[in-house]
Amino acid sequence: MRVYGVVGWKNAGKTGLMERLVSEITRRGFSVSTVKHAHHVFDVDQPGKDSHRHRQAGAREVLLSSRKRFALMHELRDAEEPSLEVLLSKLSPVDLVLIEGYKRDLHPKIEAHRAETNNPLIAPEDETIRAVASDTPLTLDRPVFNLDDTGAIADFILAEVGL
Structure with a gap:
């Protein structure tokens, strides 16, 4: 599976760039999945709902399914956070996986x-960052794109991964 990351500090525009890239690349006919790393505790479940009650009771995994989608929640229960490689292996095959965060991993990235x-x-300081998308002109030893030039950034990423 081809992977490409979007990294940057807080409020750098990562999520907006990810959203625009997913729209642009899928509009071009490619299938895309995303992985988002969170540095904080998060919950996708709602207290009081059946699935939340199952997790609270101690279930390691809860799979919630309907006609439209399914979601698999896995409680680590004090186990180590899985590596990006392990998480990627859980995804169904697609043309491209865009990864938000995981700035210390070794996949190619663009910095917002x-x-x-x-x-x-x-x-x-990071050779895995292949380009920068910025709202201000920069002089670097790698390509610099306007943060809002989604088409050019998508062209670059697709060329980088061979799509």
Whole structure:
């Protein structure tokens, strides 16, 4: 499976870029899945619902299914967080998996950058970052795209992964 990441500091525009890339790349006829890393505790379930009650009772996995979709929730129960490689192996085959976060993993990435955040660029210290998408002009040793030029960024990523 081909994978490509979008990384950057908080409020750099990662999620907006991911959303636009998924729309653009699927519009071009490719199948896309996404992986999002969260640095905080999150819950996709709702207290009081049956599936939440199953998890609270101690179930390791709860699969919730309907005619429209299914969701598999897996409780780690103090086990180590699975690696990105393990998580990718759980996905159905697609043309491209876009990964938001996992900036320390070794897959190729594009960095989202907004000048107003005053955060330093990650790219100069990380060779897995193949390009930067920024809201301000930058001079780097790799391609720099306007953060809002989704078409050009999609072209770059698709060329990088051979699609």
